[in-house]
Amino acid sequence: MRALCPNFDLNPQSLSPIPKNLPKPTSIFCYTNSISCSNRNIFHKCRVQIPQDLSRTKTNTVVKDSYCNGLNQDLIRRIGSGVLGFAAAVSICCDSSALAESLTVAFPVSRAHEVNTVQRTLVEAWGLIRETFVDPTFNHQDWDSKLQQTMVEMFPLRSADAAYNKISGMLSTLGDPFTRIISPKEYQSFRIGSDGNLQGVGLFINVEPKTGQLVVMSCVEGSPAARAGIHEGDKLVEINGERLDGIDSEAAAQKLRGRVGTTVRVKVHSVKLPREYIKLSPISSAIIPHRTPDGQLAKTGYVKLLAFSQTAASDMEKAIYEFENQGVQSYILDLRNNPGGLVKAGLDVAQIWLDGNETLVNTIDRDGNMLPINMVNGHALTHDPLVVLVNEGSASASEILAGALHDNGRAILVGHRTFGKGKIQSVTELHDGSALFITVAKYLSPALHDIDQVGIVPDVQCTTDLLKMPKESSLVKNKSSASSLEADSCIMVAEHELDVQESKGSAS
16 A cells, blocks of 8 residues: 545644554554655655544544545544444554654444454555555545445445455546456456466366366466376366365366475376476467468567466567577567556566667546656667557557557558557555555557547558468468468468568668
């Protein structure tokens, strides 16, 4: 969690004192971060304090936030009169030699421990939104009173799930579907996807809809599962002697994961599998040979990028080096159905293909300031002609990459209009292991095209009308399916566009 920096009145006049019989506050969050106040970068040490063991302590606390011209008076009255039972004072404090600021908010503390834990998460999420959300009007609503309202709604609840739903409801009022909270379990799955690594046996599993059985979808190449001879379509019956009837795929995956060096017994062929570090590559690649219009045999390097994980750029570099060593003369970069991922990964991939000090993307912050993100003395790994494939499933970082390569004249776009997600999210792990996604900026392409809810229209639509040339029938590399690539009309159109570039002598 990062520090808050509202324009507080540092000398509030209408504060009733907190009774002396309250338990001593206990710090629940401690953190240090830099924030911007009045165009100054200041390092603050901040904490959120909340009294504990309030289930036996009634209070008549009335706390006024002078920044928002007073808390909801009805809430104050109900807390003060004991209608809501019990209250806690949350102090959000920022201390530095240059500035001291604080906000104190009163709220009713739930008797249910798990709900009380989510109340703390609510305060943490609310503060992050208040500091960083891209819309400083919070969708034209009073964000401070939204905290009070949600606390009151959360008070009578008895389950953490119901309390989390209240946080989700509060976030939904921002009018931004990409600002959201996910559970600790969901966040762990997200991290596996973005980190590109896990500790396990290398199995992808899913529930077969008709039978309800857990079925192997695929094995990671070189993983313990692959070495043990487990194949796509095999059915999982037991894990460590436990039957898997009625267990979903995520629960089974959790049982398969574990510390490196330990083992897990999987009943497929009744094998014992060691757990290892499993690298999940977001890249698949192949060499596509084809005849050019003048009858020459050419090699096109095909790279499909599935997601923008931390290893996306390094994995792509390796693929390109391999292609260059095999005499590839042109490239197809497939971003279809790539929903995005880490923005930094998208920018790193762009720099593989570009030279110089080109602008990769323009960001617009909550104050409307535009900041271009430029390369610094970049050197492309290859200058061979490039076509990028996109479709309606290409979103976020995919659109940033496609826009960077297209607007800088490096690539032709082939396919269909992209999704149109022109917003950038930060991801923050909260104290309880959940995670908050916040839209913190909007972006425009290097040529200042607004992508949000519009998408990018490709230079050439996917159609086979232009295709008259014969095709070779095999792939040199078998990391992709030969039959699926040969039958893909967008790849055929891409090869045609590469031939056109070659005939014009344009190597981008």
